[in-house]
Each structure stands twice: as C-alpha cells, then as structure tokens.
Amino acid sequence: MPSLQHHALGGTALSVPDVCLGTMTFGEQTSEADAHAQLDYALAHGVNFFDTAEMYAVPARAETCGASEAIVGRWLRKQARDRVLIATKVAGPSRNLSWIRNGPPAMDRANIRAAIEGSLQRLQTDYVDLYQLHWPERNQPMFGQWQFEPGKERECTPIRAQLEALAELVKEGKVRAIGVSNEHPWGIMEFSRLAAEHGLPHIVSTQNAYNLLNRTYETSLTEVCHREQVSLLAYSPLAFGHLTGKYLTNPAAPGRLTQWPAFGQRYTKVNVAPAVAAYAELAKKHGLSLTQLALGFVRSRWFVASTIIGASSLEQLHETLPATLTPISPEIQAGIDAIHLQYTNPAP
Incomplete structure (x- = not known):
C-alpha cells in the first residue's frame, strides 16, 4: 500500500494524514465489533485521524444519537491517546433533531458547552483534537439545496459569540483546534475576520462535500480557504455510493440510498447517472475501478x-x-476535467 502523506491543518502544528476514517455508520449499519476492527485496521495502516459527531449514527434518529461517539470512545480508552486524532462536531439548529438538547435551539455558548461535555463523556477522553460546527446556524443553502433564499432569514447566534464560546473550550484544554463544516465563502471570511479582529481562535478547517459529481468547492472556496489558511476535509468522496458504479447496473443495489431513499437528495438530479457512466468508462480505459x-x-x-x-x-x-x-x-486528470466540463457539478 502506498504511503500516506501528512498536512498541517490551517497552517497550525496539528498535522493530519491525508486519509481520515469517518464513523457515521457506527451504531447503525456497522456493529461495534466491526467498527472496532475498522479502527484497528486503519490505525495499523497509518490512519490515526477519525471523524465523528454527536448526532451520529446516520440517518439521524433518537435511538442512535451519540452511538458513533460511544463506540469510538470504548475503543479509544484502550489506545495511547496522543497517538490518535479525534474530530467531532456540535449539531446546530435548522434541522429536525428534537432529541438533541431539545432542538438544539441555537449554536450559543450553553449549547456548545453542553455538546462538548456530552461528546467528551461518550468519547471517554479529556479533549478532542478538532471540534467542528456541523453546519451553520444561519440561513444558507446546504445538503442538496443550491439557491440562497433571503426570505428564509431567521434569528441566529452571532458568529463572534460562537467563536467566543469555542475560545473558552480551547483555553480550558478541552479542544485543541476548531473548524466548521458545510460552510460557504461568506462564513469562512466572517469566522476568519472576527477571529483576527478579536483575538479569538482561527478556524483551521472546513468539512465539505467534494467528489467527482460535486466540485462546487473549487469555484467558491478554493481561493478563500487558501488565503485564509483553512484546510478542506473532504467528505462523501464516493457520492453516497454512486461513484462505486453499483447503481449504474442495479438502481436497487443495497446501500444507504436504497435503504433510506430520502437520504441523498442531491444525487437525484438528472445528470448524475450519465456523469457516473462517463467516469466509469474513463476508469475502465485506464485499468481502474470507478x-x-x-x-x-x-x-x-x-x-x-x-x-x-x-x-x-x-x-x-x-x-x-x-x-x-x-x-x-495528468492524462487521467485531463479526462476527468473533460467530463466535468460536459457534466458540471450534477449533484451540488
């Protein structure tokens, strides 16, 4: 197996391998025994970076809320803590997650503090290496929505207040670094500006969807994040299984999208299937699997x-x-870009 590379997050001393193991299936599709075997396998192959969230397993429901963190925690307590990098996330409002802190009603100090205390308890650790805001509290398009709608504006916790709450956790040693997720350029700029103006912690990363079917990060965030020193943690690289090719030959193939049909709305758009077929043909041409x-x-x-x-x-x-x-x-990349120009971001 080729060697992993390591990158500093946001220009900080926190260095991560270029592959991270996500855990959102733990406690739903994946049993605890299998999950621990995955964690062992990843660590044995140099992947010591693991991402979870208080709302996992996915799809989110009350019965499995926190299960992924708890499963990771029972594994983590048997490891040398300084050998492992743990990232987790605080859930925000605007989604129907009434079982999390009664809402959660806001991304304010009380909710952020309650969330981290719960995560630390489930993870059985004194600190997390990266603490992320799972999605913005403010109105913005996300999770398959593609248009900003001013008419949906609502009250929300100011970004400065969110940063101040996170700063307390960093000062207390409960969090080493902070990041965001599912963010847009305005949010990255505001977090960066306010941190610089008020001496607050700088966000070191954003966790956004990025794959062959959704390269919107390139047109909207690459320059912003490069100049503001915010690293991308790319999730959904296989586009919910579409980029394995299994749905091309069998639309009813076992997977999250067939088990929970409403789960991946961004992948229901018209150009997804022809784009996948084109990438599959390109892969075959170069002797690769999709x-x-x-x-x-x-x-x-x-x-x-x-x-x-x-x-x-x-x-x-x-x-x-x-x-x-x-x-x-370079030849494969040229082929990828040619298909991208024909089927530009079919699943934004």
Whole structure:
C-alpha cells in the first residue's frame, strides 16, 4: 500500500494524514465489533485521524444519537491517546433533531458547552483534537439545496459569540483546534475576520462535500480557504455510493440510498447517472475501478488536507483505504476535467 502523506491543518502544528476514517455508520449499519476492527485496521495502516459527531449514527434518529461517539470512545480508552486524532462536531439548529438538547435551539455558548461535555463523556477522553460546527446556524443553502433564499432569514447566534464560546473550550484544554463544516465563502471570511479582529481562535478547517459529481468547492472556496489558511476535509468522496458504479447496473443495489431513499437528495438530479457512466468508462480505459478513480481524484487535489472515507464493514474498508491512495496521472486528470466540463457539478 502506498504511503500516506501528512498536512498541517490551517497552517497550525496539528498535522493530519491525508486519509481520515469517518464513523457515521457506527451504531447503525456497522456493529461495534466491526467498527472496532475498522479502527484497528486503519490505525495499523497509518490512519490515526477519525471523524465523528454527536448526532451520529446516520440517518439521524433518537435511538442512535451519540452511538458513533460511544463506540469510538470504548475503543479509544484502550489506545495511547496522543497517538490518535479525534474530530467531532456540535449539531446546530435548522434541522429536525428534537432529541438533541431539545432542538438544539441555537449554536450559543450553553449549547456548545453542553455538546462538548456530552461528546467528551461518550468519547471517554479529556479533549478532542478538532471540534467542528456541523453546519451553520444561519440561513444558507446546504445538503442538496443550491439557491440562497433571503426570505428564509431567521434569528441566529452571532458568529463572534460562537467563536467566543469555542475560545473558552480551547483555553480550558478541552479542544485543541476548531473548524466548521458545510460552510460557504461568506462564513469562512466572517469566522476568519472576527477571529483576527478579536483575538479569538482561527478556524483551521472546513468539512465539505467534494467528489467527482460535486466540485462546487473549487469555484467558491478554493481561493478563500487558501488565503485564509483553512484546510478542506473532504467528505462523501464516493457520492453516497454512486461513484462505486453499483447503481449504474442495479438502481436497487443495497446501500444507504436504497435503504433510506430520502437520504441523498442531491444525487437525484438528472445528470448524475450519465456523469457516473462517463467516469466509469474513463476508469475502465485506464485499468481502474470507478472507486479507485473517485477516491484517488479527491486525495490528489492540492487543496484537500484529508479525504474522509467511510465503510459499513471491515471488508469494504479493505477496498476503500487502498483505493484512496490511487495515483492520478495528468492524462487521467485531463479526462476527468473533460467530463466535468460536459457534466458540471450534477449533484451540488
């Protein structure tokens, strides 16, 4: 297996491998025994960066809320803590998650503090290496929505107040670094501006969807994040399984999208299937699986600090981890870009 590379998050001393193991299937599709086997396998192959969230497992429901963190925590207590990098997230309002802190009603100090205390307890650790705001509290398009709608404006916690709450956690040693997720350029700029103006912690990363079917990060965030020193943690590199090619031949193939049809609305758009077919043909031309093409592409991008991969089973991880390390030649990249110009961001 090729060697992993490491990148500093946001220009800080916090260095992460360019592959991260996501855990959102833990406690839903993935049993605890299999989850622990995945964590062991990843760590044995140099992946010591693990991402979770208080709302996981996914799809989110009251019965499994916090399950992923708890499963990771029971594994983490047996590890040398300084050998492992743990990232987790605080859930915000604007989604129907009434079982999390009664709402949660806001991304304010009380909710952020309650969230981190719960996460630390489930993870069985005194600190997390990266603490992320799971999605913005303010009105913005996300999770398959693609248009900003001013008419949906609502009251929300000011970004400065969110930063101040996070600063307390950093000062107390409960959080080493802070980041955001599902952010847009205005949010990145505001977090960066306010941190600089008020001596507050700078966000070091944003965790956004990025894959062959959704390269919107390139047109809206690459320059902003480069200049503001905010690293990309790329999630959904296989586009909910579409970029394995399994749905091309069998639309009813087992997977999250067939088990929970409403789960991936951004992948229901008209140009998804023809784009996937074109990428599959390109992969075949170069002697690669579509999975290798898709994962290798994301990892190869200069602005991606770490590619977050997930697996419902250890067997699946045996395929996806090596596939992520697939080198992408200039010829393959040219082929990818040609398809991208024909089917530009079919699943934004």
